[in-house]
Amino acid sequence: MTTATDHTNLSRRAFLLAAGAAAGSLTLGFGTKPAAANGAANYAPFTTSTPEITSWIVIQPDDTTIIRVARSEMGQGALTALPMLVAEELECDWNKVKAEFAPPSENYSRKVAWRAKAQKGAPASHELVTHWGAMSTGGSRGTRDSQLYLRESGAMARTMLIEAAAKDWNVPTAECTAAASVITHTPSGRKTTYGKVAVAAAGITPPTRVTLKDPKTWRICGKSVRQINAPLKVNGSLAYGIDVRLPDMLYATIAQCPVFGGNIKSIDDAKIKTMPGVRQVARLTDSTVVVIADSFWQAKKALEALPITWDEGPNAKVTSASIAEFQIAGFAATNAGVTNQAGDALGAIDNAARKIEAEYHTPFLDHANMEPMNCTAKVADGKVEVWVSSQNGEAAHAAAAEAAGVKLEQVYVHKMHLGGGLGRRGSYNDPIHYAVLAAKRTNGRPVKLVYTREEDMSHGFYRPASRVIMRSGFDDKGTPTGVHIRIAGQSINAWHFPDRIKDNLDPAQANGFHKEDFGYAFPNLRVEVAMRNTHVPVGVWRSVNSSQNSFYKESFVDEMAHAAGKDPFEFRRGLLANAPKHKRVLEIAAERAGWGKPLPAGVFRGIAVENAYGSYQAVVAEVSVTDRGALKVLRIVNAIDCGHAVNTNIIEQQMQGSVVMAMSALLYGENRVDRGRVVDTNFDTYQLLRIDEVPVIENHIVPSFDFWGGIGEAGVPPIAPAICNAIFAATGKRIRSLPLKHHNLAKA
């Protein structure tokens, strides 16, 4: 089937192949029935074959239960965990569940939030603005913000299905129960299945009130459940954005001015117009040029050969060193915003019997998702279609409409699986914007825009570079009397959401230092943030500012413990009297790691605790460092309290992944800036952790059942400080800047 010498037919045949393999997500909008993906598909396109029972559930005659997911799937398990919340209350057979994305376009076109429609007059326990609610997937919010309406939808649908069966049998609903997609009339023992009564149930008015289960009685949730679409990830059939193939599709790749803020002065497109496969050389914006060709490789070769003269603008001389100097000046800035103030920290430190002070800093970091930025767009017949791996279906919808200059009604967004998100694919819609601009020039032919890795990493929205000075005073018994923290760094919100900045304070810059998440009780405390914004675009990077602030805070608290001559665990524990959830995970991690018990010769421990993105985590790290300075991270013991644990398998995956991502940043991560541009643009110098460096990771999932946390980001922040604190224990060297590759850990 794939042997093709006739190239006019090749793309059509290849499309059919890809569509079949992709389990249907590519066929959305084409009216084509999707083929099964190697018999393993547990993922379906938007289904309208049988009527909805609430907007979230479609049950087919064979009991196949399709549950819609508004959020995106980037490996964090939304496509599994969110349907579990529905299924738990629905009482369906989990093995019959398939998940599908709710389309962003329909989320908009249906206008009314499903609950408002379904539950008129009921107390609005959770406001949904659009039909299926927010599609934005980030901030570890997926479960926390949707659990209530998802569980309610399941309970409502269960009630409707039971009512349909009871009507059919002419018995009271109270005599009927449901379990595993089977409804039973208890007195008579009569049974029917969800699939048989689904159509009737869809016609029943949804109940206005439902009672939800006590999470302690969950049967599907709270367990270790495998990710629903894993079978498509082991045979290559899952379609990510970059895998889209459409009839007559063209390929494009992009160059943006390497210096942020610079523009194109001139291009000499005559030099490449006759290269094989080249269709167009298009300046999409003042700073952006694409080559559109018959294949990606042709587009890439041509773009590399294109003579471009840049007008690099005023930022062409900026370097990492000049940025450091600028941010250091923030330590003395008089306009810093203040958060979390108690007593008189400055006075207490001035009058302290003993004081310590330390300066820390961290560099810019790219997200480096394995799937490079890409988007496929088709602009034809007054309609715009985009295929994109986005963390935010609604933002993608809006971005496509804006780039095309059309109304939202004219846009259809195909949500593709993400080859990683990490924050990069949230609010930043650059590939959508450029793909649509390119597709406007190709007379209806779809264009797949793919960034090279170098282009992707040269134009990221980086974790901001930042610095901090922390000072602490102690009385003569070693008790802290005051702590003063001054952060000087770049604000993400200044770049993207300036209205979130009040009184010179971007609160996100102080993540982890706020009253709500800080945990430690100091009688005198002052946390200040001096905004020092650069020309480098910044963005949310898994765990956002917490990823750096936890390194600062938990390393400095360790310095304080040592200055006070106290055990780092006991010192923290003593300061967490008013923060029971911090304290609990700290104690659990210490206990499970055997804190205080002897270690093998040459092995040393460090500890850290954090509250980030909704959850509480403590970490004990064990390391060894040779005399020549070779570091080995041997073991990580995590204790995580995410409130309710919906799927312990996914939580464990996220914790394992968090350790790896945090260690990549700790050991290697930096995007240096020189001549106004990012220097590290591929994995040769932007190194990531490989398998041989991964420690033993033990995860203790200890939900406290009284809040809804989050798991996507919580795991990252305390890993680096726990390891650095262990390095201090091993070597006496305090790591105050990252990455570690610049530090010599050898014995002096």
Added chain:
Amino acid sequence: MPFKLTINDKQHDVDVDPETPLLWVLRDTIGLTGTKYGCGIAQCGACTVHVNGDAQRSCQIAVKDVGEAKITTIEGLSPDSSHPIQKAWLAIDVPQCGYCQSGMIMAAAALLKEKTKPTSKDIDERITNLCRCGTYTRVRAAILEAAKQA
């Protein structure tokens, strides 16, 4: 320039620039999109395929150099995800986002072919692919599990 390629035991006639990396011939010309682009410089291994049974990074192989070699991609590893590595991958639920997993599985399958009982040290030395989600702990467990089952 025309080339005859043997991919997953089928012959494919393609007409492309001889310097085109095998990766892009697989993905764009033939439509086997299971093999992924990650870096283009042999760092990440997302493009790993088997060339005569050996794990190779297809972004570094010009199509003109493929010759008669038998190429196996993730789509051809087994007809029904029944390769011991694929079975272990599912049993242990290795993938997160899944993007690097085709390459990771191909690297693991090649290792298992060469060493039926790989040690953890063999895995350290031979599995050099990058995974940004950090599935490494389960990758290791799945390779050891597959070796046990094989």
